Amino acid sequence: MVCPGKGEKLELRDITLPAMKPTMVECEILYNGLCHTDIHMKDNDWGISNYPIVLGHEGVARVTRVGVGCDHLQVGDLVGITWCRDSCRKCDSCLAGRENICETGYQGTYLGPAAGCWGKDPHHEHGGCMSKVMRIEERFAIKLPENLRPEVACPLICGGGTVFEAVVDYVSSGKSVAIASIGGLGTAAIRFAKLFGGRVTALSRNESKREKSLLAGAHEFVACLGDADKMGELSGKFDVIIDTNPTNPDIGPYMGMLKFNGTYCKVGIPAANDMNFTYAWIPTIFT
Ligand SMILES: [Zn+2]
Ligand SMILES: [Zn+2]
Incomplete structure (x- = not known):
């Protein structure tokens, strides 16, 4: 399937493969x-x-x-x-x-x-x-x-790998881990963080992702994202926050949810018009 130009529909076309190299x-x-x-x-x-x-x-x-x-x-x-x-x-x-x-x-x-x-x-x-x-x-x-089913393998190859790296680097047994934003990346992150021994809390904007999050293995679910007051109720709760939201939300409330020396890890790539990542210094000094 070939995309002929920006935003155009994919077309079935013959293509020419690159020359075969020995490697x-x-x-x-x-x-x-x-x-x-x-x-x-x-x-x-x-x-x-x-x-x-x-x-x-x-x-x-x-x-x-x-x-x-x-x-x-x-x-x-x-x-x-x-x-x-x-x-x-x-x-x-x-x-x-x-x-x-x-x-x-x-x-x-x-x-x-x-x-x-x-x-x-x-x-x-x-x-x-x-x-x-x-x-x-x-x-x-x-x-x-051979026994890995393709419908399981495919999403692991990019989305799964994206959050796996964050989990490998920052999650270990007994850590309190928040997974923020529960789409494809977030669901995989819940599973990996639990496998690595984390105590996993799924964070979302509303209740619609509760069942999916608990099914994936989250120990807790809190609908709080986008609501600074509700996020404030989780003050100092997490060793690690893995944020899969592909936008640039205000990360101040996230920093407040970290324990001292906690880790906030952002994965996912925003659109080009949302690429500037800015944050106030003061909360990073006092948390
Ligand atoms: Zn190299
Ligand atoms: Zn990808």
Whole structure:
């Protein structure tokens, strides 16, 4: 499926795949999740889209061909395709397994020149997972267990990974953890934070997410976001707040909900017209 231009409908078209390199695998895409980033990229909300563009970066695929330089995947393996298709593999970040912050810029799965260093080797015309077939570096086709259901695997590949990193870094057994804003990211964050031993409170604007949050494993649910008085009632309660809201709310009330030396971690990316993150100094000094 190809998006021919900014905001346009996707069309079924033939595409030309990149030349097969010895270090690449070719895959048949079986399933693909839809991430909100795909919609931002379709509409060029961040000014980094090139067209035509093949979207999709939560792919589950079957390896159908391996290059002669590949060293661990085999034909028939089930793999996950993410937002990255290559990186320098030499810098400190890459060597630490943090290719997403590669010092020279990772190569985005379907990014082109408008994305600067993240699209220096243009892949927008054939790159994404909304395709029957794709070619990608073996290093960035992540082997999946055969018993992982694709409808579970797809959202883990981007949205799940986004909050997993925050949970791994900040949540440990016994910590009091708030997950703010309960959409796809928030629901995954509740599950991960509980698995890591956190005491999990889900925070939302109203009661509509209560059942979903408790079903995901939250110990408590509080409808308080956007209401400074209600947020104030949770003063000093949390070791960690993972905020998945993809906008820039006033973070003052969030800081008030932290214990001393607590951690506020913001994940998710706002639209381009909401990119300035500002905050008053004083509350960070006294909390
Ligand atoms: Zn690197
Ligand atoms: Zn995504």
